[in-house]
Amino acid sequence: MAHDSASRETCPQELVDLILDEVDPTDKVTLNSCALVARSFRPTSQKLIFSELTILPWKRDQYTILALQLRPTIWMQSVISAGILSALNNVKSLKIRIRSWHHLDSTCEQAIYSLIARSSLSSIKIDGAYFQTNPKLVALLQCFPASLESASFSKVFTNWTDLTSESIQFKSQLHLASLHLGTPDPTLFHWASRAVDLRCLQHLHTIFDDDAMDAVQPLLDGAINTETYHLSFWGCYSHTGSPNLGKMQRLRTLEISVELNWMDILEVAGQGLDNPLDDAMLALATAPPTVEHLVLNLEIDNPNELHHFMGPATLNHLGETLPALHDVAIRIVSSCDDDAALQHGIRYVEAAFPRLHQRGMLTAIVVPPTGSGG
Structure with a gap:
């Protein structure tokens, strides 16, 4: 028996947010995984991922470059x-x-x-x-x-x-x-x-x-x-x-x-x-x-x-x-x-x-x- 995709039961967004809010904000590995589960998981996961931020300097030539500690391999000009x-x-x-x-x-x-x-x-x-x-x-x-x-x-x-x-x-x-x-x-x-x-x-x-x-x-x-x-x-x-x-x-x-x-x-x-x-x-x-x-x-x-x-x-x-x-x-x-x-x-x-x-x-x-x- 075929099922209409529109009729599939989904978890309420409020419940998804409550579950994700229980994840330790410092556990970036878990939060990164959660962000890939479904679209409904992504906004709250990303919000928690970037709730703590470290800005570090890196001076090269005449430019001051900043690095986000959350993505340490990415260097960005100002x-x-x-x-x-x-x-x-x-x-x-x-x-x-x-x-x-x-x-x-x-x-x-x-x-x-x-x-x-x-x-x-x-x-x-x-x-x-x-x-x-x-x-x-x-x-x-x-x-x-x-x-x-x-x-x-x-x-x-x-x-x-x-x-x-x-x-x-x-x-x-x-x-x-x-x-x-x-x-x-x-x-x-x-x-x-x-x-x-x-x-x-x-x-x-x-x-x-x-x-x-x-x-x-x-x-x-x-x-x-x-x-x-x-x-x-x-x-x-x-x-x-x-x-x-x-x-x-x-x-x-x-x-x-x-x-x-x-x-x-x-x-x-x-x-x-x-x-x-x-x-x-x-x-x-x-x-x-x-x-x-x-x-x-x-x-x-x-x-x-x-x-x-x-x-x-x-x-x-x-x-x-x-x-x-x-x-x-x-x-x-x-x-x-x-x-x-x-x-x-x-x-x-x-x-x-x-x-x-x-x-x-x-x-x-x-x-x-x-x-x-x-």
């Missing part, structure tokens, strides 16, 4: 890239790594700005970027949509001038839940203080050094509802002052990272500069009593040199100043391949803070540096 970027309407997560923005073709640059301004965007990460002028960076920041929930900046630099002296208007305050400022450039701190509703922040990461010192404190004073804060010290010493965490009254997890370089201490001897670990202790002393978890990252080449930096057992008194504290983790961040030195570092930390160790609150471990592949 004019072509602009056309492709303008067609991506459902990008939710965007990662950009463009070293020198002044090398971008203006058409491509505007296409990137338009992509950032998409109302679908909820997460953006900018890594390893240099802007010759502040207006270049400000133009990018002004594109951030109200839908943005997470923003991350790592190694972003400008030829800095004080934003507070400029007449810069931002669309509206961003209600970010997470903000990562992995750069000491004050421009971004001033932007965050003015364009971000700091009361909405739940997770915050900042770098603290001499250049960003005055810009960091207003950010911390406004982040009154932040629950997780990671403070990284970068090339500054306790004589310059230290961040005050006293107004972060909902803080639950505090992570502090310090780079310990014995040669630097030797070089500055006699100049009134102190142990960089003192910066961490000064900041820790201002932590609110709500802190339950403390992580201290000690980045050091040779763990055998820890005794040069760790003096009085300051952490042993945390039970008195931080009554809610449950645990303390000290992570020795080192690429050292000498197992004896690594074990010695762990034992030294445990011996330096005997009260915490005896009470079962202290965990000392060694971890490789980020990006080391270890």
Whole structure:
């Protein structure tokens, strides 16, 4: 018996979309396969495939070429890239790594700005970027949509001038839940203080050094509802002052990272500069009593040199100043391949803070540096 093709039962499109929405957006292999199943599968599959995008630079001759990480074998000149970027309407997560923005073709640059301004965007990460002028960076920041929930900046630099002296208007305050400022450039701190509703922040990461010192404190004073804060010290010493965490009254997890370089201490001897670990202790002393978890990252080449930096057992008194504290983790961040030195570092930390160790609150471990592949 012949069947009319028009009478064949089909799965409702709504049901197809519900099924595909359950696929992990990072599982591109599965999504690519789904896109080939039937026409009804294609739109939703492609929407999910291009919901996360990474833009990488590739400079060849006099042209700046962009590559989409989703199609790493295809290289596109800037004019072509602009056309492709303008067609991506459902990008939710965007990662950009463009070293020198002044090398971008203006058409491509505007296409990137338009992509950032998409109302679908909820997460953006900018890594390893240099802007010759502040207006270049400000133009990018002004594109951030109200839908943005997470923003991350790592190694972003400008030829800095004080934003507070400029007449810069931002669309509206961003209600970010997470903000990562992995750069000491004050421009971004001033932007965050003015364009971000700091009361909405739940997770915050900042770098603290001499250049960003005055810009960091207003950010911390406004982040009154932040629950997780990671403070990284970068090339500054306790004589310059230290961040005050006293107004972060909902803080639950505090992570502090310090780079310990014995040669630097030797070089500055006699100049009134102190142990960089003192910066961490000064900041820790201002932590609110709500802190339950403390992580201290000690980045050091040779763990055998820890005794040069760790003096009085300051952490042993945390039970008195931080009554809610449950645990303390000290992570020795080192690429050292000498197992004896690594074990010695762990034992030294445990011996330096005997009260915490005896009470079962202290965990000392060694971890490789980020990006080391270890």
